[in-house]
Amino acid sequence: MTGTSRFQWLPLGVLASAQALLVFNIATLKISIEGIVTAFDTSSGTVKTAIIMYSLVVAASVLASTRLAILVGARRIFRISLALFGAAMAVMAWSPNAGVLVGAQMAAGAAAAVLTPASVQLIANHYSGEHRAIALGRLSAIRSLSLAPAFLIAGAIDTWIDWRITFTLLLLLATVIYVCSSFLRQDRGLLLRPITATEWTGLAAVALALLLIGLGSDNLTNWGVFRAKPEAPFSPLDLSPALLGMVFGTALIKLVLVWLRRRHVGGWLGAMQLLNTPEQRSMLLSIFTIAAVSSAVTFLIPLYIEIVQGRSSLHTAYALVPFTVASFVGALLVGRFSSSPVIRNATRLAFIAVGMGLVWLGAIVRNDWSDASVVLSLALVGLGEGALATMLFKALAAAAPMEVSADVEPLCSATSHFAAAVGAALAGAMVIGVLSLNVNQHLARNPAIDSELRAHLDLNRVAFISNDRLQQALENSPLTPEHIANVVQINTDARLFALKLSFFALAGLTFVGLLPLVRVRTDTSRRRRSHRASVPAEPR
Numbered sequence: 276m277t278g279t280s281r282f283q284w285l286p287l288g289v290l291a292s293a294q295a296l297l298v299f300n301i302a303t304l305k306i307s308i309e310g311i312v313t314a315f316d317t318s319s320g321t322v323k324t325a326i327i328m329y330s331l332v333v334a335a336s337v338l339a340s341t342r343l344a345i346l347v348g349a350r351r352i353f354r355i356s357l358a359l360f361g362a363a364m365a366v367m368a369w370s371p372n373a374g375v376l377v378g379a380q381m382a383a384g385a386a387a388a389v390l391t392p393a394s395v396q397l398i399a400n401h402y403s404g405e406h407r408a409i410a411l412g413r414l415s416a417i418r419s420l421s422l423a424p425a426f427l428i429a430g431a432i433d434t435w436i437d438w439r440i441t442f443t444l445l446l447l448l449a450t451v452i453y454v455c456s457s458f459l460r461q462d463r464g465l466l467l468r469p470i471t472a473t474e475w476t477g478l479a480a481v482a483l484a485l486l487l488i489g490l491g492s493d494n495l496t497n498w499g500v501f502r503a504k505p506e507a508p509f510s511p512l513d514l515s516p517a518l519l520g521m522v523f524g525t526a527l528i529k530l531v532l533v534w535l536r537r538r539h540v541g542g543w544l545g546a547m548q549l550l551n552t553p554e555q556r557s558m559l560l561s562i563f564t565i566a567a568v569s570s571a572v573t574f575l576i577p578l579y580i581e582i583v584q585g586r587s588s589l590h591t592a593y594a595l596v597p598f599t600v601a602s603f604v605g606a607l608l609v610g611r612f613s614s615s616p617v618i619r620n621a622t623r624l625a626f627i628a629v630g631m632g633l634v635w636l637g638a639i640v641r642n643d644w645s646d647a648s649v650v651l652s653l654a655l656v657g658l659g660e661g662a663l664a665t666m667l668f669k670a671l672a673a674a675a676p677m678e679v680s681a682d683v684e685p686l687c688s689a690t691s692h693f694a695a696a697v698g699a700a701l702a703g704a705m706v707i708g709v710l711s712l713n714v715n716q717h718l719a720r721n722p723a724i725d726s727e728l729r730a731h732l733d734l735n736r737v738a739f740i741s742n743d744r745l746q747q748a749l750e751n752s753p754l755t756p757e758h759i760a761n762v763v764q765i766n767t768d769a770r771l772f773a774l775k776l777s778f779f780a781l782a783g784l785t786f787v788g789l790l791p792l793v794r795v796r797t798d799t800s801r802r803r804r805s806h807r808a809s810v811p812a813e814p815r
Contacts, residue, residue: 286401287410289455290394292448293357294414295421297387299445300364301329302425304380305573306588306595307438309581311376314438319578321373323703324493325380326574330696331489332384334689335482341392341685349396350459352389357456360386361449367442392685400460419606419661422599430592438588477531484527485693491520492700496707557791558671559690561622564788565663566691567698568629568781572656573598574699575706579640579774583767585743597650598657605661618666623789625666628659630785637778640771664691705780706773713769742767 304311308322315321343352359382366379394414402410432441498517503510510516573595580591605625612618632655639648672683742763749759 285455286397286459287413289452289459290397291414291417292452292455293353293390293394294417295425296360296445296449296452297390298418298421299425299429299441300360300367300383300387301326302422303429303433303438303441303445304329305577306426306429306591307433307441308577308588310433310438310588311373315373315376317373319582320496320703320707321377323574323699325377326570326699327489327493327696328377329380329384329387330570330692330699331486332381333388334489334693334696335485336385336388337392337685337689337692338481338682339478340388341682343389344393344396348461349393349400350456350461353393353397353459354453354456356386356389356393357449357453359383360390361446361453364442364446364449368439368446391688395684397459419599419603422602423596426592426595426599427589430588430590433588435589477535480527480531484524484531485689487520487524487527489524489693489696489700491517491524492697492704493517494520495700495704496711500704500708552674555671555674558667558674559686560791561626561663561788562667562671562687562690563694563697564784565626565629565660565667566694567701568633568785568788569602569656569660570695570698571702571777571781572633572653574702575774575777576653578706583770583774594649594653598653601654601657602661602664605658605663606665609662609666612666612669618670621662622666622670625659625662626785626789629656629663630782632656632659633778633782633785637775637782640775640778702777702781706777709773709776710766710769713772 304322304326308319311317311322312319363379363383363386366375366382370376370379395411398407398410398414429438429441432438432444494517495515498504498507499515501515501518502513503515507516511519576594576598577588577591580586580594581588584590609618609621609625612621632652635655636649636652639652668683668687671687675683745766746759746763749762754762
């Protein structure tokens, strides 16, 4: 290999390695639930919160971060964000408690929001013409291709050694990439025009809205769904702060859209105007739905395997690999679709495949389950998810006006990460809420456990934990071994019911996500027929 060819592909290798870092971080977090829970003596909600905060920070920052590569310089901002990510991995590896771990993931999210757009800009700096298209395609593919190895490697390390070792290795890899990034081409950055106060205000409002909705959905279990619980930090009119945050966040996004339309704001916020068009808004809602469902599934499956079954992280990785591989295959299968009728029909079939896969998964989940059945159902869900993510993005990019076409990818990225946060939050709230309700009902009906014994059980803080950890916690109570066995069995049955109901609910959400596309296409067809009918026929 000549020196010229090595230099030609060196930038792509550096940038692709940085993308793999981001994938390994979030995959390790999802695959190491039991290890993190045991290390910090906490519940699975801590891992859920870390995932949510990472995704929220990315979603809230990516629209502004996209332009930083142009304004500051792609190489400079790439190296700064890489250093920040490395520091976050160091904190993850040596974190003394769960709070520090969540903070480290927030820092990693801030770095991830900048790394991806900076990488795209650096490819534009190093490649041109056909080589640029090839480099962009391979950079996008590495995100999907590295997910399965990330699950397997992180699962093996957590099972055989310790989950902290994976983050230590990510720190070392980030250091190597930082050194190699010094060979990337230097650019000065461009300030095309001053950033107006209006744009900064709009970006801040959007970021605040996303954070309010995300934090609200993450704390539905702790603060209450409608009425505030005693643990809530405040309770105006006895309403839950979680509910208020979600309502105010949604209202704030609506106000921003109205404000953009009236003020004709463009620039950094130009892509937000896509939400004002029914067809494009329906596509974004579908992207949000499928990303939320995917995030919920990849959170619930490790929770089920490691907590319910007590299996290792490596078993979790084996179960998730078919999902990730099928997702990549689904994206490849629809990559060449260009005809609108074909894409429309394929989109419907993909939604149905995801929904039916989730129904199948909910039906076959057992405390002693068949690996083959779960693998097939997960593969069906992954196949539909990968196809939908590709087709919806292509359809949105094709429908977007030329002046905002460059901002479609960042908007889709923000939507996907925001959906990932909300999906994990709602899945966690659903499974804990159903578990708590079910445990309370079972204990109330169990004649072997009287009201005096129930008083020793903290039924207001039911957590999704393994039978071993529950039994250890109950050993310090005045419950007899027989009572403890009854409580453990109640928890086992309630936990399984909560998971099954969660998968069925996600299936329902998937079918609901199809409705906006069907309704918009029906309305569009009616308008076209009405327009043709109103056009007078040309005289012969």
